[in-house]
Amino acid sequence: MQILTTNVNLEAAAHVVQLSLAPVFLLSGTAALLSVFAGRLSRVGDQVDAVAAEPVDTEGRDDRLEMLRWRSHALDLAVVLAAIGGVATCATVLLLFLGEVLGRNAASILFFTFGGAIVLIMGSLAAFVTEMLLAAHGLRRVVDRSVAE
Numbered sequence: 001m002q003i004l005t006t007n008v009n010l011e012a013a014a015h016v017v018q019l020s021l022a023p024v025f026l027l028s029g030t031a032a033l034l035s036v037f038a039g040r041l042s043r044v045g046d047q048v049d050a051v052a053a054e055p056v057d058t059e060g061r062d063d064r065l066e067m068l069r070w071r072s073h074a075l076d077l078a079v080v081l082a083a084i085g086g087v088a089t090c091a092t093v094l095l096l097f098l099g100e101v102l103g104r105n106a107a108s109i110l111f112f113t114f115g116g117a118i119v120l121i122m123g124s125l126a127a128f129v130t131e132m133l134l135a136a137h138g139l140r141r142v143v144d145r146s147v148a149e
Contacts, residue, residue, distance in 0.1 A: 016100045023092045023114060030086045030121060034079060037128065041075045044068055060145065067138040071131050078127035085120030088113045 051064050092113040099106040 016096050020093045020096050023089045023096075023117070026117060026121070027086055027089045027093075030082050030089065030117075033082050033121070033124060033128075034086070037075055037079045037082065037124075040128075040131065041072065041079070044072050044075065048072075060141075063141075064138065067134060067141075071134045071138075074127050074131035074134060078124040078131065081120045081124035081127060085117045085124060088117035088120060092117060 048065065048068050051061060051068065054061050092110055095106045095110050095113060098104075099110075
């Protein structure tokens with residue numbers, strides 16, 4: 001019960017809450033990214049269902065399925081990186097609070113968790129850009145085929 005009896009003043013608590021706002025905004029943005037990624041992954045799944053329902057001998061069917069496979073892999077990577085980044089962001093906020101309550105300096109760990117969260121979110125955005133480029137490439141191939149006919 002040492003934690004409950006520790007005397008934490010109001011100013012120190014308010015300062016920790018202020019410090020935790022940046023990671024909380026990052027967490028909010030990460031949640032929005034995850035929502036976008038989930039929506040895109042759902043659309044890829046719908047397209048896979050539609051293409052898979054076509055006859056096997058349809059021209060370009062296997063190419064489109066392969067492109068959709070690559071898109072789903074890129075989105076999987078984006079989701080995993082963003083989710084781990086969200087966990088690292090939550091760990092940052094938790095460390096801020098525990099550091100104040102326990103009276104310990106956790107600066108080096110905070111740099112690791114918050115910096116790691118930023119790097120992971122950047123990685124998820126890179127995977128998302130890859131998926132978007134794959135989608136655009138696939139769309140241009142469909143348009144080129146339609147124009148050629």
